[in-house]
Amino acid sequence: MLEDRVHDTARARVPAQTRKVVRHSVRGQVLDALRAALLDGGLAPGEVYSGPALGERFGVSATPVREAMQQLALEGAVECLPNRGFRVLARTPRERAELAEVRALLEVPVMLRLARTAPPETWSDLRPAAEATAEAAATGDAAGYADADRAFHRAVLGLAGNEQLVRVSEDLHRRAQWPLPGAPRVRRAELVADAAEHAALLEALVAGDLAAVESLVRAHFRGAPA
Known part of the structure; x- marks a missing residue:
């Protein structure tokens, strides 16, 4: 199942002691995985990523990826590029x-x-x-x-x-x-x-x-x- 695959991806990046809450939302699982990728270099500052490409990477459709990226945009981690995807912002x-x-x-x-x-x-x-x-x-x-x-x-x-x-x-x-x-x-x-x-x-x-x-x-x- 898609949700199971995303959950496995997110778990691979999170130590066992933090895996106490099981998220039932695919969007939430993708958001956790994207945040982890931002911190460990899986998503690089200045690079542009498309929803479909990231969806394929996490084994889900582009929709939950776009929704998660919208949240990251609100948090100042990425910016939305119409018809292109999302650019990871470079912190100075x-x-x-x-x-x-x-x-x-x-x-x-x-x-x-x-x-x-x-x-x-x-x-x-x-x-x-x-x-x-x-x-x-x-x-x-x-x-x-x-x-x-x-x-x-x-x-x-x-x-x-x-x-x-x-x-x-x-x-x-x-x-x-x-x-x-x-x-x-x-x-x-x-x-x-x-x-x-x-x-x-x-x-x-x-x-x-x-x-x-x-x-x-x-x-x-x-x-x-x-």
């Missing part, structure tokens, strides 16, 4: 730096407020999310780590009780994860180091060390794996 170092700055403007004040007001046990409850990033990093899979990384930040910001903040921050986070053109494949050591910063951040939050929280978050955004 300046755009990456701007995204890091905007994320810091949003997240640092929230985390500082939470550090002052949330009880220590709140942060202990988030240790599994931090450990999940470490486990994903250990596999060296960029796409799997990207999912776990967003999940950790989503869990932290969710404590603020502001759904709009979480939604906007996740969109910025996902945009920041698209690789720079020509960038070498992210090494496992880089992912492991990035994941270790999540554990350090939790320790600073438990201790209520506001200076350490701010320093860690800003450095984390600046040094996120490209």
Whole structure:
């Protein structure tokens, strides 16, 4: 079945620990597979891809591919080219730096407020999310780590009780994860180091060390794996 083939394609790119939710939508499966391909180099910045060609690649019709690509266009990963397909956008170092700055403007004040007001046990409850990033990093899979990384930040910001903040921050986070053109494949050591910063951040939050929280978050955004 088409859905089974796409599911197998998506699973091949995602580590076992992230395969907990089975998507029933072919579009959703294709979207997951395309996002993974963007992160691991399967779709290259500047290249143009047609819906039918990608549909053949994933064993589905062009329709769910086009629908998934429309979502990626909203996320700033591709642009639509009438009668041609979709071009993968090339992120620039300046755009990456701007995204890091905007994320810091949003997240640092929230985390500082939470550090002052949330009880220590709140942060202990988030240790599994931090450990999940470490486990994903250990596999060296960029796409799997990207999912776990967003999940950790989503869990932290969710404590603020502001759904709009979480939604906007996740969109910025996902945009920041698209690789720079020509960038070498992210090494496992880089992912492991990035994941270790999540554990350090939790320790600073438990201790209520506001200076350490701010320093860690800003450095984390600046040094996120490209």
